[in-house]
């Protein structure tokens with residue numbers, strides 16, 4: 001695609017990157033076929049090709065309208081279009097630049113600004129989300145049925161292992177996941193312990209930054225990334241100061257949305273002279289939990305009773321990280337029955353804060369996803385991202401769990 005981006009924008013790293021990405025797009029439209037919002041709305045401007053065109057126009061003319069913002073806001077950032085694109089267009093990075101550009105130049109109406117910033121702070125300010133969740137759980141019995149299902153119950157996490165192994169990995173605890181389902185990280189630590197690996201939690205490492213990034217609060221996202229790097233760096237730089245002196249093999253992430261973001265730290269901080277090299281190292285060490293276990297001998301694990309499972313691969317896992325079929329293969333090898341699921345490539349509508357900010361579209365996508373997941377009568381639905389898990393569980397007829405809990409049998 002030919003571009004005529006203004007000279008001042010082309011002098012910036014974002015302008016150069018946007019120009020490079022736009023030039024890769026040949027406008028073929030193949031990506032529309034797998035875009036969830038294009039499938040629901042049938043509008044060219046609610047598909048990747050139309051959004052790319054809108055962003056190009058916006059950068060070139062310097063003008064953006066409410067209409068442009070509406071179409072960008074409706075994008076789930078699921079990156080299904082990247083998987084489909086034969087030209088390798090990095091749509092996810094382009095839409096990040098487009099959103100940052102838009103937020104800096106076109107103010108949202110006050111109510112919208114308040115809603116987005118309030119949501120961001122409620123989810124990220126220490127203690128706020130946990131307090132609200134505990135309040136909701138306390139009042140659960142008084143809530144109407146529809147609202148009650150949106151307040152997830154809190155399964156007991158169980159204890160974390162205290163043994164120290166020669167093999168060490170760091171764990172990203174995350175921000176909302178430990179509040180919603182603290183059992184996920186605890187299960188990951190127990191399973192890795194049985195395989196002879198210590199999973200270490202590092203104080204100070206928390207939110208990966210994805211939530212702020214997708215809400216257009218790019219500087220807040222960068223701060224979160226730098227904070228995590230600072231927290232992990234001593235363990236990466238001075239392995240000899242660890243309890244056993246072993247070096248860290250990986251940074252393990254149990255939520256695929258966060259994993260996708262941490263793997264992108266090197267790219268996102270590439271122009272930061274103080275952090276670029278460290279961020280690249282952190283990204284190189286980042287692994288989804290599935291990638292870690294796929295490389296291990298699982299014989300020491302007791303697979304427990306065989307279950308009929310419908311697996312939902314989150315977009316951040318299959319499109320963001322390009323990790324496909326790994327968890328399904330592992331669960332099958334452990335004796336579980338994995339049921340075929342139609343449209344497995346499509347988003348469930350969770351997408352970070354999307355389900356709160358675009359409830360109508362998110363609800364339609366969830367209904368469609370659940371109809372496929374439940375079509376063959378599974379005992380349970382397994383997934384790999386806390387956002388998908390919570391979003392699906394609020395309307396599912398069967399339990400929705402993180403897949404690692406299925407491997408965590410005593």
Ligand code: SF4
Nearest residue numbers: 025026028029031085
């Ligand atoms: S993003 Fe890729 S698939 Fe979509 S129109 Fe451009 S080149 Fe074609």
Ligand code: SF4
Nearest residue numbers: 035075076078079081
């Ligand atoms: S990221 Fe997802 S919703 Fe957005 S344009 Fe691509 S396929 Fe469509």
